[in-house]
Amino acid sequence: MIELNTHMITADKLTKQFGDFTAVDQISFDVSKGEIFGFLGANGAGKTTAMRMLCGLSLPTSGKASVNGFDVNTETEKIKRSIGYMSQKFSLYEDLTVRENMRFYGGIYGMTIPQIKLKTQYILEHLHLEKEKDTLVGSLPLGWKQKLSFSVAIFHDPSIVFLDEPTGGVDPITRREFWEMIYEAAHKGTTIFVTTHYMDEAEYCNRVCIMVDGRIEAMDTPANLKKQYESAHMEDVFLKLARKATRIAD
Amino acid sequence: MPSVVVENISKSFTAEKKKVLALGDISFDVAKGALFGVIGPDGAGKTTLFRILTTLILADKGKVEIDGFDVVKEYKDIRKRIGYMPGKFSLYQDLTVEENLEFFATIFNTTIKENYSLIKEIYQQIEPFKDRRAGKLSGGMKQKLALSCALIHRPSILFLDEPTTGVDAVSRKEFWHMLKQLQKEGITILVSTPYMDEAALCDTVALIQNGKFLSIDTPEGTVSLFKKPLWAVKSDNMYKLQQDLKQFEGMASIYPFGEYYHLSLNRDSILQEDISAYLTSKVHQGLEINPIKAGIEDVFMELMKSTDD
Numbered sequence: 100m101i102e103l104n105t106h107m108i109t110a111d112k113l114t115k116q117f118g119d120f121t122a123v124d125q126i127s128f129d130v131s132k133g134e135i136f137g138f139l140g141a142n143g144a145g146k147t148t149a150m151r152m153l154c155g156l157s158l159p160t161s162g163k164a165s166v167n168g169f170d171v172n173t174e175t176e177k178i179k180r181s182i183g184y185m186s187q188k189f190s191l192y193e194d195l196t197v198r199e200n201m202r203f204y205g206g207i208y209g210m211t212i213p214q215i216k217l218k219t220q221y222i223l224e225h226l227h228l229e230k231e232k233d234t235l236v237g238s239l240p241l242g243w244k245q246k247l248s249f250s251v252a253i254f255h256d257p258s259i260v261f262l263d264e265p266t267g268g269v270d271p272i273t274r275r276e277f278w279e280m281i282y283e284a285a286h287k288g289t290t291i292f293v294t295t296h297y298m299d300e301a302e303y304c305n306r307v308c309i310m311v312d313g314r315i316e317a318m319d320t321p322a323n324l325k326k327q328y329e330s331a332h333m334e335d336v337f338l339k340l341a342r343k344a345t346r347i348a349d
Numbered sequence: 350m351p352s353v354v355v356e357n358i359s360k361s362f363t364a365e366k367k368k369v370l371a372l373g374d375i376s377f378d379v380a381k382g383a384l385f386g387v388i389g390p391d392g393a394g395k396t397t398l399f400r401i402l403t404t405l406i407l408a409d410k411g412k413v414e415i416d417g418f419d420v421v422k423e424y425k426d427i428r429k430r431i432g433y434m435p436g437k438f439s440l441y442q443d444l445t446v447e448e449n450l451e452f453f454a455t456i457f458n459t460t461i462k463e464n465y466s467l468i469k470e471i472y473q474q475i476e477p478f479k480d481r482r483a484g485k486l487s488g489g490m491k492q493k494l495a496l497s498c499a500l501i502h503r504p505s506i507l508f509l510d511e512p513t514t515g516v517d518a519v520s521r522k523e524f525w526h527m528l529k530q531l532q533k534e535g536i537t538i539l540v541s542t543p544y545m546d547e548a549a550l551c552d553t554v555a556l557i558q559n560g561k562f563l564s565i566d567t568p569e570g571t572v573s574l575f576k577k578p579l580w581a582v583k584s585d586n587m588y589k590l591q592q593d594l595k596q597f598e599g600m601a602s603i604y605p606f607g608e609y610y611h612l613s614l615n616r617d618s619i620l621q622e623d624i625s626a627y628l629t630s631k632v633h634q635g636l637e638i639n640p641i642k643a644g645i646e647d648v649f650m651e652l653m654k655s656t657d658d
Contacts, residue, residue, distance in 0.1 A: 140517070141517040141518075141519050141520065142487070142488055142489055142515075142516060142517045142520060143487060143488075143489070187515070238364065238367070240392070241390070241391050241392045264515070267514065267515060267543070268390055268391035268514065268543045269390050269391065269543075270389070270390035270393075270558065270649075270653065271390075271545065271604075271646050271649055271650050271653075272604075272650050272653060272654075273390075275604050275605055278605065282588070286588075296515065296516070296517055296518065298518060298607075299606060299607040302607035302608045303605065303607075321608065322608070332607065333607070334518060337518050337519075338518060338519060338522070341517065341518065341519045342519060344519075
């Protein structure tokens with residue numbers, strides 16, 4: 100359920116420059132609690148740089164932003180502790196078992212042993228992975244790895260999770276099962292910040308923001324964007340906007 | 350003579366003492382000048398197939414001919430006449446753009462000048478950066494340089510392993526435009542991709558999963574493999590709609606597709622009115638129910654399920 104009055108992320112003229120290159124140019128937006136917020140843009144539009152600032156990994160050149168109430172300029176360590184993060188390159192250790200990976204991540208986020216045990220059991224049951232709990236993650240099928248990766252990203256019950264192209268390369272059925280997991284997490288109140296190259300997935304987001312050359316070129320619900328740009332699909336909206344780019348693609 | 354003839358090839362790998370089947374008994378031909386797409390998710394066997402066809406690894410079983418040459422006995426002849434762009438960027442990071450291109454031209458006993466017309470359209474886009482080291486290029490530029498290097502000896506067959514993975518929708522469109530141009534030059538192209546929407550741009554499409562081809566046909570032929578009636582359905586409450594459609598008598602499958610669910614049915618006898626009456630009884634508002642034609646992704650999921658059973 101989306102709580103419109105509770106903003107989990109607010110960005111106000113957030114900017115990042117590398118020398119004389121402005122990677123992110125005064126972007127402003129709010130993301131509400133429980134919202135699935137899609138962050139789209141062509142390669143080189145500034146998505147990754149913006150995401151790194153919001154995750155506390157890179158300091159802004161100017162502007163403000165807060166994530167879960169913490170300032171990206173001054174409270175980066177608190178941000179890192181309170182968010183979950185999953186990237187396309189799996190963040191799991193291939194040479195640890197399923198259980199060891201969960202133990203490891205639980206430990207990193209300061210969870211107690213009983214908490215970790217309880218959560219591990221829940222995830223193993225939920226993903227039907229009980230039989231594989233002592234299997235090395237490296238030998239799991241890709242689809243399982245991906246679902247496990249998401250479960251580990253939200254293992255410590257973060258209020259926000261950042262997903263950086265989480266579905267690249269997986270088969271179409273797994274891709275859809277993965278989105279069911281995202282919906283379930285959002286339904287329980289987790290805020291989802293997601294980037295993707297699959298334009299049909301943009302339709303699954305509550306709101307979508309499209310970056311072009313470091314700026315936010317459009318931000319609205321998929322339905323409103325399609326109406327505004329007189330397009331049948333989000334893909335057409337994206338193409339109309341992204342073609343305006345003058346920057347050389349990354 | 351077809352450019353590529355593949356007969357019953359299989360390949361297994363051993364990982365952690367377990368034997369994993371990467372390719373199981375695959376056969377196909379690619380006609381000269383065709384654009385042949387191999388479409389499937391990560392781990393399906395696309396790269397293994399491409400590595401066998403480009404003579405980089407040997408199949409356990411089966412026979413492959415490229416331009417009439419055998420991949421085992423005549424691999425040297427094959428290497429002279431094919432271009433290969435691997436999924437992972439494999440050029441020399443510490444050579445400049447121009448040096449990389451020069452290097453590949455030289456090992457094939459040719460010059461950039463001799464075949465410039467073929468790569469002109471692609472290379473011109475990165476030529477302003479010709480003195481930059483390849484390692485310092487952006488992803489899109491690396492892709493264009495790799496394609497230029499794969500083409501510089503004017504190969505008769507071009508193998509592109511996932512050239513568009515992780516690339517945005519705009520650049521993907523541009524890349525496919527380049528492939529269509531190359532095809533006009535008479536080059537046979539084999540391309541692999543995890544993106545189902547790229548299937549429509551190929552002459553022939555092979556859908557691959559778990560080391561096996563699920564189908565091999567023209568794009569039109571592939572979508573016609575979907576035999577069940579298919580409907581696109583939406584309502585104001587999509588979460589509830591999914592729950593309700595799962596309970597619908599006659600439902601064969603239901604998957605989200607953008608703002609709609611694609612609902613396939615077991616019987617032709619179910620009418621639009623039947624679906625509509627059912628959902629209205631479940632108090633759905635803003636209902637839209639339209640008969641639709643299946644796309645490649647619908648077919649892929651359908652074939653995936655039927656091979657799992």
